[in-house]
Amino acid sequence: MGEESTDIGQRSVPTSVDVARRAGVSQAAVSLVLGGKAAGRVGKKSQEAILSAARELGYAPNSAARTLRSGRSHVIALVVPDVNNPFFAAVFEGAERAARKEGYSVILITLKDIQDWQQLINEAFTTYAVEGWVLYTMRVPTAPLQELLRDKAILVDGFTDEMPSLLLDIQHGMSDMMQHLIQLGHTRIAHLAAAPDDETFRLRHRVYRETLLQHNIPYRDDYQLRSAFTLEASYQAAYQLLTLADAPSAIVCDSDMLAAGVYKAAYALHLSIPRDLSVTGFDDSLVSRILVPELTTVAIPTDTLGEQTIALLLSVLEKKQTPHFDPLLLSLVVRGSTAAIEDK
Structure with a gap:
């Protein structure tokens, strides 16, 4: 049974059915396009018509309803030691860009000054319905937490035998x-x-x-x-x-x-x-x-790091063969803050 338009006061909230009618396509096609899974399945003209209709109607997919139907939230938590460090903003951006291509969204969580992993994880599961975890430059979780995160998490810039890892050189x-x-x-x-x-x-x-x-x-x-x-x-x-x-x-x-x-x-x-x-x-x-x-x-390289991180995590979540990545090569960037020492 398809979605029906919902009235809030005097205002009707558009649904995917409305978008399908406006674009002259099936509701399934709308779901594929707005879910980022249209490649090879919905023609380019139909995709453009669907996106145009969604913009005109002001339609936004109901992620909560989608989660209830599928049993999956498609939400990934990126856990970092300090959200105030601008570097982690770039890490988040790279991961979020790669995740979006696969139909996932990313939330950023910090563990700075938080000792109780159990409480943090339980809150994130409850509040955000987190499906997968990326632990970046974090101390390896204790054995009970590794068990809790089994088949749900990976480490970046860290290593444990119990959890897939993505290493930096x-x-x-x-x-x-x-x-x-x-x-x-x-x-x-x-x-x-x-x-x-x-x-x-x-x-x-x-x-x-x-x-x-x-x-x-x-x-x-x-x-x-x-x-x-x-x-x-x-x-x-x-x-x-x-x-x-x-x-x-x-x-x-x-x-x-x-x-x-x-x-x-x-x-x-x-x-x-x-x-x-x-x-x-x-x-x-x-x-x-x-x-x-x-x-x-x-x-x-945060773009490459984001792509590899999401690829590794999705292989874990979707129980596919885990890809092998060599440690990510880092490069020296020489700018104006270093110079030859002067003889004195």
């Missing part, structure tokens, strides 16, 4: 960054690391240390500081590094957000970037292009 990106600074003549290189004790950040520090040792550059404990992903915290940490008696000539940051704090500290101390200090970031977020000079950083 963090080692390659961090190594390229360190080699770049060393080739510019820097030997006093500090590391402003991210505070979360997650594998992706531990790996960055391992590569930092190993690269120094490979080039016979001393590893210094006083050049190692950790910071939360806030401007104030990274500013305080950078200020501490830059006021050392033998201050670093370069600071490697675990994210572009941390690098922004270094810029602020350098400005407060009347240091010029890159003349007095070279600074690097990680992510290639919007922040990297707002800073002056623009930031040398490691770029994570």
Whole structure:
């Protein structure tokens, strides 16, 4: 039985039946087009007529009714550690664009300062009817939670045997960054690391240390500081590094957000970037292009990441063969924040 127009006060709410009548097609064709599944099934002219009729009538699909009929919400939750980080906005945009092509929508959830995974997941299941989960740069869930998320979730930039994972080639990106600074003549290189004790950040520090040792550059404990992903915290940490008696000539940051704090500290101390200090970031977020000079950083291709993330998750949800993706290659983007060290 098809939808019927609904009256709200004096106003009639259009349905897919109204759209079908206006476009001169079947209701099934309307469902295919508005559900993003028309390719090869509905002709181009009919698609255009349906979209035009929907616009003219002001029709919006009833997602709640669709969920009840199909038993599926087609809602994916992207869980990140900090929604205030502009990089995750780009990650969300890439995932949302890829998901939309497959008829899914994406909601963004943060786990910052939230200890109770169980409560968060239960609320999301109830409130949003979440069908699939993408856990980005998150600590691996406990065994009971992994069981709860079985066949519903994947990890990105993290690994567990119990859950499909999509990895980033963090080692390659961090190594390229360190080699770049060393080739510019820097030997006093500090590391402003991210505070979360997650594998992706531990790996960055391992590569930092190993690269120094490979080039016979001393590893210094006083050049190692950790910071939360806030401007104030990274500013305080950078200020501490830059006021050392033998201050670093370069600071490697675990994210572009941390690098922004270094810029602020350098400005407060009347240091010029890159003349007095070279600074690097990680992510290639919007922040990297707002800073002056623009930031040398490691770029994570969020469009490709979004496509692979959605492809992997849908293979899990639809119980298809899981695709194999090599670790996503990251690239060094050299901009104006790094320069050769001057002989003094």
